[in-house]
Amino acid sequence: MKLSRREFIKIGAATAGAAAAGSGLATRWWGLDGDRVPDPGTEGEKVVPTFCELCFWKCGVLAHVRAGKVTKLVGNPAHPLSRGRLCPRGVGAIGQLYDPDRLKRPLLRVNKRGEDAFQEVSWEVALDKVAAGLRAVREKYGPEAFALFTHGYGGSWFTHLLKAYGSPNIGAPSYAQCRGPREVGYALTFGQGLGSPEAIDIAHARCITLIGSHLGENMHNTQVQELADALDQGAELVVVDPRFSTAAGKARYWLPIKPGTDIALLLSWMHVIIAERRYDSDYLGKHAAGFEELKAHVADKSPEWAWPITGIRPELIRESARFIAAARPASLIHPGRHVTWYGDDTQRARAMAILAALLGSWGRRGGYLLPGAIEVPKYPYTKYQPLKDPADKPKAGGYPLADEVLASGLCDATMPGKSAYELHGWMVYGTNLIQALPNPPQTIEAIQKLDFIVSIDVLPAEICGFSDVVLPESTYLERCDEIWTPAYKQPFLAIRQAAVEPMYDSKPGWWIAKEIAHRLGLNDYFPWKDSVEYAMHRVKAAGFDCDALQKTGVALGPVVPVCEEEGLSLSFSTDSGKIDLYSKTLEAAGFDPLPKFYPQEEAPAGMFRLLFGRAAPHTFGRTTNNRFLAEAFPENEVWVNATVAASLPGFGRPLQNGEQVVLVNQDGVRSTPVKAKVTERIRGDCVYMVHGWGHTAKGLTYARHRGASDSQLVTRFKVDPIMGGTGMNVNFVRIERAQG
Numbered sequence: 199m200k201l202s203r204r205e206f207i208k209i210g211a212a213t214a215g216a217a218a219a220g221s222g223l224a225t226r227w228w229g230l231d232g233d234r235v236p237d238p239g240t241e242g243e244k245v246v247p248t249f250c251e252l253c254f255w256k257c258g259v260l261a262h263v264r265a266g267k268v269t270k271l272v273g274n275p276a277h278p279l280s281r282g283r284l285c286p287r288g289v290g291a292i293g294q295l296y297d298p299d300r301l302k303r304p305l306l307r308v309n310k311r312g313e314d315a316f317q318e319v320s321w322e323v324a325l326d327k328v329a330a331g332l333r334a335v336r337e338k339y340g341p342e343a344f345a346l347f348t349h350g351y352g353g354s355w356f357t358h359l360l361k362a363y364g365s366p367n368i369g370a371p372s373y374a375q376c377r378g379p380r381e382v383g384y385a386l387t388f389g390q391g392l393g394s395p396e397a398i399d400i401a402h403a404r405c406i407t408l409i410g411s412h413l414g415e416n417m418h419n420t421q422v423q424e425l426a427d428a429l430d431q432g433a434e435l436v437v438v439d440p441r442f443s444t445a446a447g448k449a450r451y452w453l454p455i456k457p458g459t460d461i462a463l464l465l466s467w468m469h470v471i472i473a474e475r476r477y478d479s480d481y482l483g484k485h486a487a488g489f490e491e492l493k494a495h496v497a498d499k500s501p502e503w504a505w506p507i508t509g510i511r512p513e514l515i516r517e518s519a520r521f522i523a524a525a526r527p528a529s530l531i532h533p534g535r536h537v538t539w540y541g542d543d544t545q546r547a548r549a550m551a552i553l554a555a556l557l558g559s560w561g562r563r564g565g566y567l568l569p570g571a572i573e574v575p576k577y578p579y580t581k582y583q584p585l586k587d588p589a590d591k592p593k594a595g596g597y598p599l600a601d602e603v604l605a606s607g608l609c610d611a612t613m614p615g616k617s618a619y620e621l622h623g624w625m626v627y628g629t630n631l632i633q634a635l636p637n638p639p640q641t642i643e644a645i646q647k648l649d650f651i652v653s654i655d656v657l658p659a660e661i662c663g664f665s666d667v668v669l670p671e672s673t674y675l676e677r678c679d680e681i682w683t684p685a686y687k688q689p690f691l692a693i694r695q696a697a698v699e700p701m702y703d704s705k706p707g708w709w710i711a712k713e714i715a716h717r718l719g720l721n722d723y724f725p726w727k728d729s730v731e732y733a734m735h736r737v738k739a740a741g742f743d744c745d746a747l748q749k750t751g752v753a754l755g756p757v758v759p760v761c762e763e764e765g766l767s768l769s770f771s772t773d774s775g776k777i778d779l780y781s782k783t784l785e786a787a788g789f790d791p792l793p794k795f796y797p798q799e800e801a802p803a804g805m806f807r808l809l810f811g812r813a814a815p816h817t818f819g820r821t822t823n824n825r826f827l828a829e830a831f832p833e834n835e836v837w838v839n840a841t842v843a844a845s846l847p848g849f850g851r852p853l854q855n856g857e858q859v860v861l862v863n864q865d866g867v868r869s870t871p872v873k874a875k876v877t878e879r880i881r882g883d884c885v886y887m888v889h890g891w892g893h894t895a896k897g898l899t900y901a902r903h904r905g906a907s908d909s910q911l912v913t914r915f916k917v918d919p920i921m922g923g924t925g926m927n928v929n930f931v932r933i934e935r936a937q938g
């Protein structure tokens with residue numbers, strides 16, 4: 199199916215509309231509450247501006263409310279990230295708020311961890327239990343032995359709590375299992391990482407190169423909107439992906455690369471660009487160090503060299519390299535986000551950064567921008583006691599260039615003898631570690647070693663089933679959180695406000711953290727009455743009008759120059775004070791100063807590399823139980839190449855589209871039955887599925903046993919020696935016909 203460029207973005211709007219409006223679904227399952235909600239298409243009597251938490255992009259939302267119910271969510275036109283539109287997931291947040299499976303009351307475990315058996319208790323009892331768990335660990339081992347795993351904006355209250363309590367062990371899977379290698383690779387090259395939202399200028403790019411990053415399925419709202427607009431205005435896409443992604447369908451060039459060989463392609467592109475003098479020599483002369491070393495390094499990396507490695511024909515490599523270079527400096531190499539693929543990920547990110555430097559696109563219009571953020575004074579808290587070093591690195595040393603705590607490292611440190619010291623307590627906020635960390639049996643083994651574990655969630659996810667206490671948080675539509683002031687080309691300050699009262703006996707995170715702090719004698723760290731008082735204190739301190747901000751949800755800051763074209767003068771906090779094409783930091787730490795290609799292990803005969811990604815209407819496993827969104831995308835499928843499907847070993851007859859299969863990985867782990875999607879749109883050496891399905895938690899009555907879990911099949915991973923990211927695209931599966 200070929201879609202016009204405009205329809206690219208409309209897909210999102212259409213699925214969302216179908217999910218939210220005329221489907222009749224709302225009454226079907228809202229009916230369970232015995233309380234019919236008006237047609238979500240109706241305007242409410244009250245509109246509350248806030249920001250979204252269905253993913254981590256945090257778009258501005260206008261929540262329409264009628265009779266105490268949220269009836270409709272639309273993008274806040276004044277908010278720079280939503281610009282009046284939400285992605286399907288954002289619209290479908292109503293499905294999270296009114297999910298009948300929500301955690302409704304605090305729970306106390308009654309059987310063994312993992313048996314998912316609980317009794318409902320009062321907040322008093324639950325919070326006393328949590329405080330006792332924290333106190334016991336502090337007394338027996340010291341406060342540093344209690345770790346916090348956190349993902350999502352509401353986590354800030356718990357980060358503050360754990361620091362006040364005295365622990366440095368605070369980590370998020372969104373670093374070591376997601377964007378960590380990119381941050382380190384870019385920081386080594388340009389002196390700074392990209393953060394979130396990435397300040398890339400898709401809007402003004404003339405050529406956008408996507409290395410795997412599958413925009414259009416990866417639905418980061420602003421990026422998808424800007425991409426659709428840029429394509430409308432004649433920008434062109436180059437997509438490197440073993441799969442014909444949604445974006446590949448809009449691309450001038452699709453390079454169906456052999457998985458795990460991108461570094462070879464990138465080196466070869468650089469070879470062409472340097473050999474044909476298509477780089478930005480003025481820019482490099484002024485800003486970069488190590489060009490001669492780079493030139494020598496890629497001298498023999500011709501397209502003919504890269505061809506047998508990547509499977510991409512030399513003419514296509516040459517032609518696409520010329521095309522990318524012709525658009526410079528408005529030629530954007532998208533930095534990607536989920537980049538923990540093969541364990542060589544920091545080096546791949548380095549190769550992308552170096553290519554961007556050759557194009558002169560760092561700090562240039564249509565490339566990477568260097569924005570500032572509105573400065574807001576911190577709340578005048580009591581200072582934290584000095585914290586110990588975190589426990590996330592192996593005892594023997596390693597990952598010298600990690601710049602955040604590794605969530606997987608905290609899990610390792612829970613196993614005896616692996617790290618400098620051991621962890622004995624976990625607090626888990628908004629992250630389903632059983633699906634997010636690689637090798638679930640290892641995570642479970644660590645959990646079974648703990649003295650105490652508490653989860654704070656909105657749904658009874660797998661991780662809750664392994665917890666001693668489960669605390670039901672209110673959803674984002676029922677709470678006010680920390681204010682948000684990211685670095686962005688249009689600097690802004692956004693607030694999250696409650697649209698409706700908390701449902702059931704759920705409580706906002708700020709209240710939960712404050713109550714725990716109170717029980718631990720940490721009152722000084724939570725001196726405010728509630729999160730509104732806290733947030734407004736900060737807003738006022740920054741010189742903004744609180745009343746006005748509560749009406750609009752967002753305030754804009756002054757626009758400053760963000761690229762050379764606007765008069766910004768570039769500076770780099772690297773070794774050389776310039777762009778480090780050649781990295782002495784890496785060299786000194788014993789790593790390759792310039793990225794090299796090392797071959798990945800090949801799939802054993804009859805097996806396929808397991809790849810995974812996103813679907814537009816869902817965020818991981820956090821939305822798979824959402825009835826609204828499930829209507830648009832009810833379960834995941836396994837993409838299998840059509841030629842391969844015609845003669846799969848042991849099948850006898852061709853595998854049919856829609857047929858149920860089971861995937862069996864190299865360690866003998868079997869998936870639950872899942873539908874095959876037989877398609878020309880993927881290479882024959884890999885299969886692909888959307889992450890987040892195959893839930894096993896009893897309480898997820900809709901999502902349980904729907905589709906299959908990629909996480910379960912990721913029993914192997916390859917650690918990036920530079921920063922400890924866990925490359926997870928290193929598992930192989932065989933395809934079997936499902937029985938019965």
Ligand SMILES: Nc1nc2c(c(=O)[nH]1)N[C@H]1C(S)=C(S)[C@@H](COP(=O)(O)OP(=O)(O)OC[C@H]3O[C@@H](n4cnc5c(=O)[nH]c(N)nc54)[C@H](O)[C@@H]3O)O[C@H]1N2
Nearest residue numbers: 410411412416417438457458535536811812814816817818
């Ligand atoms: N709808 C939706 N959007 C999301 C999210 C979501 O859950 N749902 N999550 C958000 C988050 S946290 C993140 S980190 C991002 C992740 O999104 P991205 O950073 O865009 O994507 P990845 O998950 O790394 O990559 C998946 C793509 O890489 C391709 N791929 C796999 N192996 C290789 C390879 O060896 N080489 C190349 N070139 N390509 C390969 C796959 O075929 C697939 O198209 O998405 C964000 N946006």
Ligand SMILES: Nc1nc2c(c(=O)[nH]1)N[C@H]1C(S)=C(S)[C@@H](COP(=O)(O)OP(=O)(O)OC[C@H]3O[C@@H](n4cnc5c(=O)[nH]c(N)nc54)[C@H](O)[C@@H]3O)O[C@H]1N2
Nearest residue numbers: 349375376536628629630634654655656659818820889909
């Ligand atoms: N196998 C495999 N592993 C992966 C990935 C993959 O593609 N495949 N992707 C990786 C990536 S890119 C990332 S970023 C991580 C993300 O992994 P996680 O950090 O686990 O992120 P989510 O899956 O979004 O978080 C899910 C939990 O947050 C809960 N939740 C949702 N909203 C709220 C809220 O408002 N408050 C509270 N307290 N809880 C809430 C959900 O119910 C759910 O239990 O996973 C990584 N791990």
Ligand code: SF4
Nearest residue numbers: 250253256257285288
């Ligand atoms: S991209 Fe979608 S899910 Fe993410 S914050 Fe924006 S509207 Fe919400």
Ligand SMILES: [Mo]
Nearest residue numbers: 372376377536
């Ligand atoms: Mo991520």
